Structure formats: C-alpha cells, structure tokens
Amino acid sequence: MNNRQYQDIPAISSHRLIAMLQSPANCWRQYLDPDRKAEAPSDALKLGTLVHCLTLNPHDFDNEFLVADYDRRSKAGKVRYAQLNQYGLTIIKPAELERAQAIADALHYDNEARKLLRYGRKERTIVKPRADGLMPLKARLDIHNEAKRQVIELKTTRDIATILKTIADYHYLLSAAFYQHISQSRSVVFIFVQTIEPYEVEIVEPTYWQLEEGRDEMKAALEKFDACWLANHWPEAEPIAPDLDDDPLMNMATQFLAATHAQNPQRFDVPIGELAL
Numbered sequence: 001m002n003n004r005q006y007q008d009i010p011a012i013s014s015h016r017l018i019a020m021l022q023s024p025a026n027c028w029r030q031y032l033d034p035d036r037k038a039e040a041p042s043d044a045l046k047l048g049t050l051v052h053c054l055t056l057n058p059h060d061f062d063n064e065f066l067v068a069d070y071d072r073r074s075k076a077g078k079v080r081y082a083q084l085n086q087y088g089l090t091i092i093k094p095a096e097l098e099r100a101q102a103i104a105d106a107l108h109y110d111n112e113a114r115k116l117l118r119y120g121r122k123e124r125t126i127v128k129p130r131a132d133g134l135m136p137l138k139a140r141l142d143i144h145n146e147a148k149r150q151v152i153e154l155k156t157t158r159d160i161a162t163i164l165k166t167i168a169d170y171h172y173l174l175s176a177a178f179y180q181h182i183s184q185s186r187s188v189v190f191i192f193v194q195t196i197e198p199y200e201v202e203i204v205e206p207t208y209w210q211l212e213e214g215r216d217e218m219k220a221a222l223e224k225f226d227a228c229w230l231a232n233h234w235p236e237a238e239p240i241a242p243d244l245d246d247d248p249l250m251n252m253a254t255q256f257l258a259a260t261h262a263q264n265p266q267r268f269d270v271p272i273g274e275l276a277l
Helices: 003-007 014-022 024-032 043-056 058-064 075-085 094-109 111-118 160-169 172-183 208-231 248-263
Strands: 065-067 090-092 121-128 137-145 150-157 187-194 201-204
Touching (some): 003 137, 014 024, 014 172, 014 208, 024 208, 043 058, 043 121, 043 137, 043 150, 058 065, 065 094, 090 094, 094 111, 094 187, 111 187, 111 201, 121 172, 150 160, 160 172, 160 187, 172 208
Parallel strands (some): 065 090, 150 187
Antiparallel strands (some): 121 137, 137 150, 187 201
C-alpha cells in the first residue's frame, strides 16, 4: 500500500488527533471536509518524504517521484511543471534528489541508526476497528520491529539542536503513544536527521512517563473526536478567558489603587450594618 492509498483510508490517524488539539473545526477542515482542496506539499515536507523513500523503501522511488529540471518562475517553466504534474508523481529537481541522498547516506553511516533501520517491516499500515459507530484508528509506521515490539520513526529536522522543541511543537509524544497503542509495542524510538550539512543524526527514545503524557493527550483528543463524530458537530475552539493575575495592566491598576489607599486612607471606619452619611 502506497501513501496515497493510506491517506484515503477513512480512519483516525495521529495527525487528526493533533489537529483536534487546536479545534474540532480545524480537524474537520484539514481531514474531513469533502470539499477541502488538496494543498501542495511544502519544500520541507517534500524533502522529508523523499528521505523516507530513499531510506526505507528505495525500490518505490520510481513509483512515487519524477526527477526533472524546471523553473516555475518563467512562463515556459510553469507549462513544463503542469505537464509533469499529469503523471501524478511528486516532481523533484536533480539537486533535491542529491541532497536527500546525502541525508539518507548519513543515516546509514551512523552505527546506531543503521541498526535500527535494518530490521522490521517498513512503512507498515495498521487499521484498528473500534466499537460500532466509531471511526477506526490507522497508522503508517516507518518501521515496526515485531520481534522487539518496537516502533521506529524517522524524522527530518532543520536543526538537530532544537529537537526537544520540535518534539513539543509537533506533539510527537502524542504520536508515539498512538503508535504504541495501535501496534501494542513496548517502545517507540525516533531517529532525527538534520537536513542541512553536516546531516547530524540523533536517537531519542521517550521514557515511560513521557509516553504517559502522550497517552493522556491522545485520550483527551480521541474522546473529543468521537463526541464530534457522533454528533456531527465540529466547533471552533472556545475562547480562553484571560488570567487577570497575569494581566500587566490589571497588575498596574491594583498596585496603583493600593498605593493610593495607603496615602489617603478612609476617614471613617464604618461598622458593619450601619449606614455612612
């Protein structure tokens, strides 16, 4: 099963749950709206997909990509690009392929990454049915090592020094918990590779408590998804009431009133129950 076929499966992926964290309406617009328009992949996403293919399933390259030189800034280049698009493949330039191959080579040169990439089923699709009326779950695992009950996920990043921020920003702990749940695995390991030279590699294995954090986030998002699915109602995010204790203007006003009261105290102390005239 290729990635296009996987995307067409009507089931809940970790990406849909992550979209739910922003709002149910956001999830609907991205993944469920039948009138949604397909967005062109960003350069970063296209590079990541290319690195995945070269690293995990290089024999699928010709079925997924078309290498061609073009310049979309010119009229002739735009026509050329439109002609190439008719093949239904992802169009990449020779320089993009060369860069992606260098990144894939860096992964194989790293001893620990090479061992993790060697074993297991590559790009395995799992669909998990659920109770009647609920949408099933689905995942496309980069590598599923059933013997070790382990999931390996390959991630590209522009800066290897910021992977902790990347893990938080992209909710990778939720994804890890989701993959662990759907595959009944014991562990999930991320292989990060930098997409600019020197193409550094870093291995990250979330701890038990980090996976617990991801599970809590996953369960909350899944419960919200199920409720919206059953009600066929996908609302926008509720506005968050401001915390007045953190409002600098309110703090300044409170300090000003306190200072004014200290300088000009009340002239009369009125006992409770009496009327001040």
